[in-house]
Amino acid sequence: MMSLHRNKVIVVYVVMAAILIAAIPCVTVFASDENAEMIAVGERLVHNMDCNVCHTPKVFTPSGPKPDISRLLSGYAADEKLPPVPEGQIGPHGWGGLYNNSLTAWVGPWGVSYGSNLTPDHETGIGSWTEEIFVEAMRTGRHVGSARPFLPPMPTYSRLTDEELHAMYVYLRSIKPLKNAVPKALPRAQAVK
């Protein structure tokens, strides 16, 4: 009697284990589907909010500059040489600013700012940023989430929801990490006369 009961218990365990093992692939597929969906939402947001305009170098086509997908969101190309800023042109009675052909370097009354590398490269991109740092940076408009305020023309995106910022972060983690050390912004005194 005793051993019959034990056998039943073993059978129940075996059946439970089989169910669990069978469920594992479903859970994995489900999780990766969810992730793919989140990446797609993030990509749409990043695309629609024009992050590529200032953070992706361009290729030049007969119909004008287009984002260079092979360097997606890798920022101002560190090996690009900018021409000198013409003296006396930028100011309250002159021009408001200048930008390079890729729209990744911007000169204005603040000095020179460069579209940063948003790829997950650890040394030169935002690979070491936690989601909290990304959310703080986007919401408060501060470098690495808490340092100096962003320079123009980086917009402040203070009205994005937690879900939207999460999707954007997940998408940015999913793109190809590209090594490109964007230079530090230059203060006006060093760049604009």
Ligand code: HEC
């Ligand atoms: C009009 C140009 C422009 C657009 C559009 C733009 N950026 Fe920027 N972004 C910049 C510039 C220039 C900087 C560097 C600012 C500085 O040095 O303070 C910057 C900086 C950043 C930083 C800060 C990096 C750091 O080191 O702290 C993040 C993050 C960022 N941008 C994300 C985005 C995302 C995401 C989008 C789209 C939702 C976007 N940007 C759209 C121009 C732009």
